[in-house]
Every structure is written in structure tokens, then in C-alpha cells.
Amino acid sequence: MPAATPTTAAPAAPALRPVPSTLPADDTFDVIVIGAGIAGCAAAHALGNDGRRVLVIERDWREPDRIVGELLQPGGVHALELLGLRDCIDGIDGIDCHGYAVIKTNGEEVVLPYPADKQPNTGRSLHHGRLIMNLRRAAQNAQNVTCIEGTASELVTDPKTGVNTGVLISTKTSDKPVLASAPLTVVADGCFSKFRKQFISRDTVCKSHFVGFIIRDCPLPHMNHGHVVLAKPSPILLYQIGSHETRILVDVPGKLPSIGSGEMKAYMRDFVGPQLPPAVQPSFFEALETERFRSMPNSWLPPTRNTGEGVFLLGDIMNMRHPLTGGGMTVAFWDVVRLRDALRSVSDLSQTAVVRSRLGALHWQRKRLSSVINILANALYALFSAGDDPMLLQLQTACFAYFKLGGRCVSTPVGLLAGLIQEPMTLIGHFFAVAIYGTFLMWIQGPFYMFPVNFVRSFVVLFKACAVIFPLIGAELRP
Ligand SMILES: Cc1cc2nc3c(=O)[nH]c(=O)nc-3n(C[C@H](O)[C@H](O)[C@H](O)COP(=O)(O)OP(=O)(O)OC[C@H]3O[C@@H](n4cnc5c(N)ncnc54)[C@H](O)[C@@H]3O)c2cc1C
Incomplete structure (x- = not known):
């Protein structure tokens, strides 16, 4: 079975304008966004285009190389359309996804197409880093958006009112952290957030990790579909993310075998490989010899209501689920749609009580x-x-x-x-x-x-x- 055809020609890495590590002289902002990842870029783009003066703080603007966020569900594509960001999934060698194939290790399978009566009913699997760069470029080019390279090190609170008023940023160019102020800070610093504990008391639960690597020119049984192999002890995901690259994510419950000692390779070779569809096995075993294993925790964090004054938690900092169904980006993009809509009628974000009440209401609205x-x-x-x-x-x-x-x-x-x-x-x-x-x-x-x-x-x-x-x-x- 040949590989699925990419939706657009091979990628030319989108260039970002250089991002300074200093604040502009006229540094008055309505919103500070911490993290130029999936949620942060979309939020900056949406709020900037709505006329807010936005500062985006990102610690590393280079293209990330991660094993997360590589399949966007059709519902996420729809959210991108609503945000005017649909073109961010184009021009990066992504692959249309029409549904899933669930395959048992005995070869029995069932194909699950996305519903024909819904629009859009095509998802997109892609290189995460390329999507991020497109989102970053869109945020950078949005009206009223300023970007800075630096690490948000501390949220600054007014001791009298308890309202968050800004962020301290550690940068390469300054010995001391620089202060950026705004009436609203959107914290979107991802799954390993350093700010989560300040607002959320419950712990994240992690029962397994995904171990991932790339398989080159892998003949998947069903073109343009995500594949779930019902392996023992837990599932394996396969989906094409570029014309020649297929991502494999192997769920490994409990303690991870050591990569350095070769235990992981042996686990993949002796235990995982034989459970894969026969067509996939030759390229899988080849990839074991050349590719680097990477792992990520599969965390569960139920949502928490945003009650902070002058601060809003967005994306993985606030809510995570097992990535088996590839839903995290869809949730994040829809949260941005709702955040933008909730703030549209608030002319002045320093009306803390109004903003808190609008943002608090999102807790139930987003649950649909x-x-x-x-x-x-x-x-x-x-x-x-x-x-x-x-x-x-x-x-x-x-x-x-x-x-x-x-x-x-x-x-x-x-x-x-x-x-x-x-x-x-x-x-x-x-x-x-x-x-x-x-x-x-x-x-x-x-x-x-x-x-x-x-x-x-x-x-x-x-x-x-x-x-x-x-x-x-x-x-x-x-x-
Ligand atoms: C193994 C795995 C596979 C997944 N696969 C999928 C999938 O196929 N489809 C899907 O929809 N979802 C998937 N997800 C979930 C998805 O990746 C996340 O839901 C999504 O990336 C969350 O976006 P975010 O903006 O919250 O975080 P991120 O996209 O991680 O962005 C956080 C950003 O904040 C920056 N940052 C962090 N700390 C600071 C700081 N102090 N100062 C400045 N910047 C900072 C980081 O550099 C980063 O750029 C997967 C998750 C995992 C674990």
C-alpha cells in the first residue's frame, strides 16, 4: 500500500522575524500571554486581532521537535477556521485524515470514518513543530501583538488587591528579570507548567507514557487514517505525519524500560514489533536501528475553574487527558474561541470583576x-x-x-x-x-x-x- 499523498508540497520552514529579548519602550499591554505553543499563539492572534495590545513571552522561539500534537481532529480544524488560522495546517506536508482504523493483533479490524454529514469532516496529521511555527508566524503578524524571548519566572500580584498585574521575565540580555504589566495574563505554558501549583491543588495523574519515534516510508494498512492497534498490554498508535514519515506512539504503562541500557529497544523488538500489522513490521524493525526513542507522560488533569484575578489558565496547564484520541489541541483551540468571545464585549480588561465573571463562566460553557x-x-x-x-x-x-x-x-x-x-x-x-x-x-x-x-x-x-x-x-x- 503506497503512502498517503500529502495535502501540499514539501515544506519550506516558515521563517519568523527575529524575536527580541527586550521589551519595547512603549510597553503598555492589555494582555500578556505566557507560552507561544498551541494555545498561547492562537490566543495572542485572536486577542490581538480584537484590538488588545498583547505581549507574548516564549522561552524558545526555535521550531520545537516533540512527539505531541501531531493529529488535529476535524473539530480542531473547525476551531481554526473560526479563529482565522485554518491556513496554519497547510503548506507543511500534512496528511488528510478521514478517520481511524482499529486493528486487533489477530488481524481483525474495523474502519471508523469521520461522519459524512458533518463539516469539516477531515482532520490533519502533521509535524507538530511546523504547525507551531505557522501559528507563531500568524501570532507575530497579527495586529497589536509584540513578542519577546524570555522565560516567565514569576507572576506579580498587587499585595493590596490580590489581583495579578504582570509577569517577571528572565531574558538573556538582562541580569535582572524585567517586568511586564497588563490587567490580564493568560498562562499557557503547557503540560510541565511551573505556575500550575499556584492555582490548582489537585495533582496530575500519569499511568503511562507514550514512547515515540518516526518510521520512514511505512505502508500503513489504511491510507489517510489514524491506526490504533489493540496490543497488549495497551494500545499503539500509528499515523502518517508527512510524505515519508509515520509516527508510532507505543503506550507503556508503569515504569519505562531504560533507553540508555538498551532495554527499551529490546522491549520494542521482542514485545511490540510482533504485535504490529505484518505490513508495518519491516519498516518498524528498520526504524528501531536508526531512530531515537522519545517519551512523554500521558497525564490526566481534570479541569479547574479559572478563579484567579487578572489571570487565566489556558491549555494543558489547566486540563489534560490521555492523548490516545488526539484531542488536546482541539480542546485548546475551542477554549481560545470561547475566551475571545467572552472578552469581546469587555472594553476595558482592568474591570477585574467583570473579566473574572466572564472567564469563570467559561468553566461550564467549555464542557460541551x-x-x-x-x-x-x-x-x-x-x-x-x-x-x-x-x-x-x-x-x-x-x-x-x-x-x-x-x-x-x-x-x-x-x-x-x-x-x-x-x-x-x-x-x-x-x-x-x-x-x-x-x-x-x-x-x-x-x-x-x-x-x-x-x-x-x-x-x-x-x-x-x-x-x-x-x-x-x-x-x-x-x-
Ligand atoms: C504524547 C502526546 C501526544 C499528543 N498527541 C496529540 C495529538 O495527536 N493531537 C492533539 O490534539 N493533541 C495531542 N496531545 C496533546 C497536545 O499536545 C496538547 O494538548 C497541546 O500541545 C497543549 O498546548 P499548550 O499550548 O497548552 O502547551 P504547549 O503547546 O506545550 O505550549 C507551551 C509553550 O510554553 C512555553 N513555555 C513553557 N514555560 C514557559 C515559561 N516559563 N516562559 C515562557 N515560555 C514558556 C513552551 O516553550 C511552549 O512553547 C498529545 C500529548 C501528548 C503528551
Whole structure:
């Protein structure tokens, strides 16, 4: 099977204008954005174009090389359209994505297209660093946006009012941190945020890591689709991110095998490789000899209401979910759409109480999308990383069989995953439909005399389904 054709010609790395590490003389700002990543760039672009004077602080403006944020769901593409940033996914050798293929290690598979009746219904897989550079260029070229290279080292609070008034920035050119002031600071410093602890008391939960590397010229079974291999003990993702590059992300629960000692390579060779589709194996084993392994924690952080005065937490600092379904960027871009819309009617951002009330209200408004993506990602991960748990395995089997039914059993769950259907109750309905279908499958399996045993076991499976989903729902419902 040939590789999927890229959407546009090979990339020419977009050049940014040089970013200074000093503040301009006239340094009055309405908004400071910390972090020129996925969320920060989109926010700076949106707020700058709305007439706010924005300062973006980024510690490193060079193209990042990371294993995150490489598949944008159609719902994320839609958010980019609303933000006027749709062209940021073009011209970087990205690959259109029309849906997913879920593949068992015995070769059985089911293809899950994005729903035909929704628009846009095509996602894009791409090199993360190239997307970031396009977003940074868009932010830099937006009206009223000033960029600075430096590390935000401290949030500055007015001791009398408790309102955040600015940020101290450590730069290469100054011995002392420089102070930037603004009535609103948007903190978008990502998953390893240094500011999170100041605002969020709960810890992030990390049960596994994704270990990733590039496979060159990999013949994937289904062109223009993300692939999920239901491997043991947990899933493997494969998707093409450029004309010749395919990303593999192997979920590794618990402690990571050491990369330096060669344990990781042996794990990949002896345990992971044999579970991959046969067509993928030759290029996978070749890549093991040449490519560098990288790992990232797969963290879960339920959302927290933004209550800080003069400060707004955006992106991974505030909310994370397992990256199995590739939903993080979609959530971040939609949060920017909502942030922009919430502030549109506020003429003066130093009206702290008005701003706090508008931004606090986003906590519930964003849940139509974010709860769906958060719950779905973590629930699917629980099922797909069943290991040897017989009840979870039964739910995994039920989920696969449910997808095989086709029709709405595919289009709605995939529409939810894609960020195209923003209805949490619909998600919960389908989750329990899977669980009930699983109980039905248990009743009809095995000889007739096993029915009483299977009948009882089916209730244990239902109980397990509740144990998976209720904590996830509960975490989303916290005020
Ligand atoms: C393994 C993995 C795979 C993933 N795959 C996908 C996927 O396929 N699709 C998807 O939608 N999502 C995916 N995600 C999630 C997605 O990557 C994140 O949700 C998204 O990148 C969050 O954007 P952000 O702006 O919050 O953070 P980031 O994009 O990480 O941006 C943070 C920025 O802040 C800067 N910064 C940090 N600290 C400071 C400081 N003190 N001062 C100045 N600058 C600072 C950093 O340099 C960086 O540029 C994945 C996540 C993981 C872990």
C-alpha cells in the first residue's frame, strides 16, 4: 500500500522575524500571554486581532521537535477556521485524515470514518513543530501583538488587591528579570507548567507514557487514517505525519524500560514489533536501528475553574487527558474561541470583576466539548489497556463489536471523538450502549447451561463499566 499523498508540497520552514529579548519602550499591554505553543499563539492572534495590545513571552522561539500534537481532529480544524488560522495546517506536508482504523493483533479490524454529514469532516496529521511555527508566524503578524524571548519566572500580584498585574521575565540580555504589566495574563505554558501549583491543588495523574519515534516510508494498512492497534498490554498508535514519515506512539504503562541500557529497544523488538500489522513490521524493525526513542507522560488533569484575578489558565496547564484520541489541541483551540468571545464585549480588561465573571463562566460553557473529549479519551484508554483484566477485556470486545455494527454505532462515537458532536449526554448514552451490548454478547456466548454464570458475570461487567466512567464524569462535574 503506497503512502498517503500529502495535502501540499514539501515544506519550506516558515521563517519568523527575529524575536527580541527586550521589551519595547512603549510597553503598555492589555494582555500578556505566557507560552507561544498551541494555545498561547492562537490566543495572542485572536486577542490581538480584537484590538488588545498583547505581549507574548516564549522561552524558545526555535521550531520545537516533540512527539505531541501531531493529529488535529476535524473539530480542531473547525476551531481554526473560526479563529482565522485554518491556513496554519497547510503548506507543511500534512496528511488528510478521514478517520481511524482499529486493528486487533489477530488481524481483525474495523474502519471508523469521520461522519459524512458533518463539516469539516477531515482532520490533519502533521509535524507538530511546523504547525507551531505557522501559528507563531500568524501570532507575530497579527495586529497589536509584540513578542519577546524570555522565560516567565514569576507572576506579580498587587499585595493590596490580590489581583495579578504582570509577569517577571528572565531574558538573556538582562541580569535582572524585567517586568511586564497588563490587567490580564493568560498562562499557557503547557503540560510541565511551573505556575500550575499556584492555582490548582489537585495533582496530575500519569499511568503511562507514550514512547515515540518516526518510521520512514511505512505502508500503513489504511491510507489517510489514524491506526490504533489493540496490543497488549495497551494500545499503539500509528499515523502518517508527512510524505515519508509515520509516527508510532507505543503506550507503556508503569515504569519505562531504560533507553540508555538498551532495554527499551529490546522491549520494542521482542514485545511490540510482533504485535504490529505484518505490513508495518519491516519498516518498524528498520526504524528501531536508526531512530531515537522519545517519551512523554500521558497525564490526566481534570479541569479547574479559572478563579484567579487578572489571570487565566489556558491549555494543558489547566486540563489534560490521555492523548490516545488526539484531542488536546482541539480542546485548546475551542477554549481560545470561547475566551475571545467572552472578552469581546469587555472594553476595558482592568474591570477585574467583570473579566473574572466572564472567564469563570467559561468553566461550564467549555464542557460541551472538553468533557466529551476528556471522558472519551480516558474511558477508551481504560478499555484499550485492559491487560489481563477479564471484565475490561469483555468491554474492549464489546466496544470493537459495537463499532462493527456500523451506522450510528460508528458515526456518533467518532463524531464525538472528532470534536464535531459536542454533547456529553450522547457520549454517556453510547458508553452504556457498549456496556449493555457487552452483557448481551455474554449471554449468548458459550453453551446454554453457562447462561446463569454468564448472566451473573454480565452484571459484573456493567459494574466495571460504571467504575470506569463514573469517576471521569465526577471529575468533570466539580464546580
Ligand atoms: C504524547 C502526546 C501526544 C499528543 N498527541 C496529540 C495529538 O495527536 N493531537 C492533539 O490534539 N493533541 C495531542 N496531545 C496533546 C497536545 O499536545 C496538547 O494538548 C497541546 O500541545 C497543549 O498546548 P499548550 O499550548 O497548552 O502547551 P504547549 O503547546 O506545550 O505550549 C507551551 C509553550 O510554553 C512555553 N513555555 C513553557 N514555560 C514557559 C515559561 N516559563 N516562559 C515562557 N515560555 C514558556 C513552551 O516553550 C511552549 O512553547 C498529545 C500529548 C501528548 C503528551
